[in-house]
Amino acid sequence: MRLASAVLILGIALGTAVAAQAQIPPPDGERQLRDPGSKQTLKHELKDAAIRLPLAMLLGTALALRPRRKGTPPRNLAVIETQVILAVVGAVVMLVVGASLARAFGIVGVAGLIRYRSKINDPKDAVVMLSALAVGLAAGSGLYGLSAFSTAFLAVALGIIESFEPRVREFDLVVKLNGKTAELRPKIEEVLRRYGCEFEVRTVSEEEVAYAVTAPYAIKTDRAAKALIALEPGGKGAVEWKEIAKKDKK
Numbered sequence: 001m002r003l004a005s006a007v008l009i010l011g012i013a014l015g016t017a018v019a020a021q022a023q024i025p026p027p028d029g030e031r032q033l034r035d036p037g038s039k040q041t042l043k044h045e046l047k048d049a050a051i052r053l054p055l056a057m058l059l060g061t062a063l064a065l066r067p068r069r070k071g072t073p074p075r076n077l078a079v080i081e082t083q084v085i086l087a088v089v090g091a092v093v094m095l096v097v098g099a100s101l102a103r104a105f106g107i108v109g110v111a112g113l114i115r116y117r118s119k120i121n122d123p124k125d126a127v128v129m130l131s132a133l134a135v136g137l138a139a140g141s142g143l144y145g146l147s148a149f150s151t152a153f154l155a156v157a158l159g160i161i162e163s164f165e166p167r168v169r170e171f172d173l174v175v176k177l178n179g180k181t182a183e184l185r186p187k188i189e190e191v192l193r194r195y196g197c198e199f200e201v202r203t204v205s206e207e208e209v210a211y212a213v214t215a216p217y218a219i220k221t222d223r224a225a226k227a228l229i230a231l232e233p234g235g236k237g238a239v240e241w242k243e244i245a246k247k248d249k250k
Contacts, residue, residue: 043145045146049146050149056088060088064084077164077165081165089127095138131154135151172210172244173210178234179207180232185204197216197219198214
């Protein structure tokens, strides 16, 4: 996912949408309302933001959490969260643009300057960058109330959304049970399930079995290790839990 491409497409769409309206001069009262720094402008910005951003988030949530048809693959939590926040970002950008053709094409110009090439593992990281661009455009356009309210709203929204993410730890697990590992493999996996782990078999032999394990954050690996070793009647075996640091993930 390229951030530049996303912003470029968004900017072109916005420019097309407001082109006709931007040619019509606003009435005197509306022109006064748009003067940066006036109290009326600030109240107008906050009122619009307080209505439109929660509505955009509600509608984005309804789309992201739409019923899943049978047989379709499970949805990625990070993608669902990204879809919700993107709806809010779209509302912020539209509030920034308003009926200004110059601002719409300004977004296109800013997008042309962005060259983000680093690999992004979490889609939310990309949408947070887009959020930063949106509130930066608001601040740079003199929409101070909108930029402050949008930043606070997005921060709260991200905090609420991320609070639903399960906290997990990832391990490379190797189990050796005195030459009976292959025989006891079903019981090994039963123990892992009992401790709430999800796992994938990496290697299997008579001597050992290796797993990639995703475990609850609060798991006590020493207790799990004792339960695994106890599967061998003589209690002779070895269990190695090697936690994978986030920076080591590819």
